[in-house]
Amino acid sequence: MLPNIKAEFRRLFTIRSTYILSAVGIAIMCFFSFWIEGYKGLTGSPASELRRTAIQEIINNGAGLGITFATIIVILFMAHEYRYNTIMYTLTSTASRTRALFSKAIVAVIFCVGFGLVAIAIAIGAYLLGVSFRGNGVSLPSQDLDLFYNLGKVVFYCAGYALVGLLIATATRNLVGSISFYMVYPTVVEPLLGLLLKDNAKYLPITALDSTMSNSASSITLDPGKAMVISALYIVIAGIITWLLFVKRDAN
Numbered sequence: 399m400l401p402n403i404k405a406e407f408r409r410l411f412t413i414r415s416t417y418i419l420s421a422v423g424i425a426i427m428c429f430f431s432f433w434i435e436g437y438k439g440l441t442g443s444p445a446s447e448l449r450r451t452a453i454q455e456i457i458n459n460g461a462g463l464g465i466t467f468a469t470i471i472v473i474l475f476m477a478h479e480y481r482y483n484t485i486m487y488t489l490t491s492t493a494s495r496t497r498a499l500f501s502k503a504i505v506a507v508i509f510c511v512g513f514g515l516v517a518i519a520i521a522i523g524a525y526l527l528g529v530s531f532r533g534n535g536v537s538l539p540s541q542d543l544d545l546f547y548n549l550g551k552v553v554f555y556c557a558g559y560a561l562v563g564l565l566i567a568t569a570t571r572n573l574v575g576s577i578s579f580y581m582v583y584p585t586v587v588e589p590l591l592g593l594l595l596k597d598n599a600k601y602l603p604i605t606a607l608d609s610t611m612s613n614s615a616s617s618i619t620l621d622p623g624k625a626m627v628i629s630a631l632y633i634v635i636a637g638i639i640t641w642l643l644f645v646k647r648d649a650n
Contacts, residue, residue, distance in 0.1 A: 436528015464517030
């Protein structure tokens, strides 16, 4: 499988959109972290004081923004195969369709987790730089932050979205349809379903996955540990269905 994984990495990093979207995502994150949250302090606490959870909030916001762009990159990574009919070369280069799909999944997870961690590191650095430019004696207080616990949540969150993006693109096999579904479902479909399910809306797939980055359970979010279990179940079930479709359907 190692040759397949290497080939998928080469394919991912020969797509121009990978670099363009990565750069745009990092640029937007730097702007918000440095200017909006760090220097101006327009979100969170007033400009004259900083909360003990400031870095925690930067991690959550950075992970959310970073994974949005990373997931779109993963969708393009898979959907381009069908758009330009290179999927035929991918499938004929290996004797197993299962191996081909798993190779893509491994590459997608590694890329999204790596991008998410780098994005968060940049966001924290930009935020601290922005705070240092405030002046007026403003300094960051001692932070209430469990670093390794938060890194674990970020890794799961990014890996989850990587697989979500790959499964959407593999199931739909259409670039526009995949991106439209990724954008519309969490922002329109789940909120509408939430009106019907009320407190049970927190068990919906994307809501549960987003809850993995929460700090504690509430009426609208699950406890992070429980959210991870439920999200993993959704991904496993969707993954099995998508794998069966990928193996059985004609490549065209």
